[in-house]
Amino acid sequence: QVQLVESGGGFVHPGGSLRLSCAVSGSIFSLYDMGWYRQAPGKQRELVATHSSGASTYYAESVKGRFIISRDHAKNMVYLQMNNLKSEDTAVYYCRATWRGDYWGQGTQVTVSS
Secondary structure: OOOEEEEOOEEEOOOOOEEEEEEEOOOOHHHOEEEEEEEOOOOOOEEEEEEOOOOOEEEOOOOOOOEEEEEEOOOOEEEEEEOOOOHHHOEEEEEEEEOOOEEEOOOEEEEEOO
16 A cells, blocks of 8 residues: 655745655655645645656646656655745645555645735
């Protein structure tokens, strides 16, 4: 069973930055396609960014140029660096791992407000 644990959420003012972390259990981390998703109140969960096992990345248009996804294979970690945050980035952020199954973390709250 793969377990994912997110951390790093919190409260920040518009224009600020946060770095989310996702710790992934298991010895085959390099095979997982990883992604960050978010869900704002009253909205559907949406894709934010992905980092494939082949190291290709994808970003939603709304976060391009502001967010950076990265992974550390030595530590089994995935990160989401979020810069120039906006109020519309407020959501619960989830980490997802995909490989012969679909695994989600419990989420971490990000609140951007003045």
